[in-house]
Amino acid sequence: RHLHNFAREVRLTEDEWNAGIEFLTDAGHITDDKRQEFILLSDVFGLSMQTIAINNETHKNATEATVFGPFFVQNAPEIPIGGDIAGGASGQPCWVEGTVTDTDGKPLPEARIEV
Numbered sequence: 001r002h003l004h005n006f007a008r009e010v011r012l013t014e015d016e017w018n019a020g021i022e023f024l025t026d027a028g029h030i031t032d033d034k035r036q037e038f039i040l041l042s043d044v045f046g047l048s049m050q051t052i053a054i055n056n057e058t059h060k061n062a063t064e065a066t067v068f069g070p071f072f073v074q075n076a077p078e079i080p081i082g083g084d085i086a087g088g089a090s091g092q093p094c095w096v097e098g099t100v101t102d103t104d105g106k107p108l109p110e111a112r113i114e115v
Helices: 002-010 014-029 037-045 047-055
Strands: none
Touching (some): 014 037, 037 047
């Protein structure tokens, strides 16, 4: 019903519908076992974050839940404290640091901050 209402609301043309179908088809063609374009598309639409927000209650003194990404890479190399994550890229350096605590403000030992 929502999709049909959307089509009526924007007065979707056949050319626009065809362009949408071609876009989804192209995304499907470049999706494989290592590259999942539909998850990235979900991120672009904000649907990934909305789903996380719906399913994860925000607790007092806690950071709200969020998605890993869209560029999170499993088993990425660990960079030592003070290390350079730029991989040789030029630009203005930026220092990132933080503290991970529980909801009472007590530091969590051995927590990792991933950037």
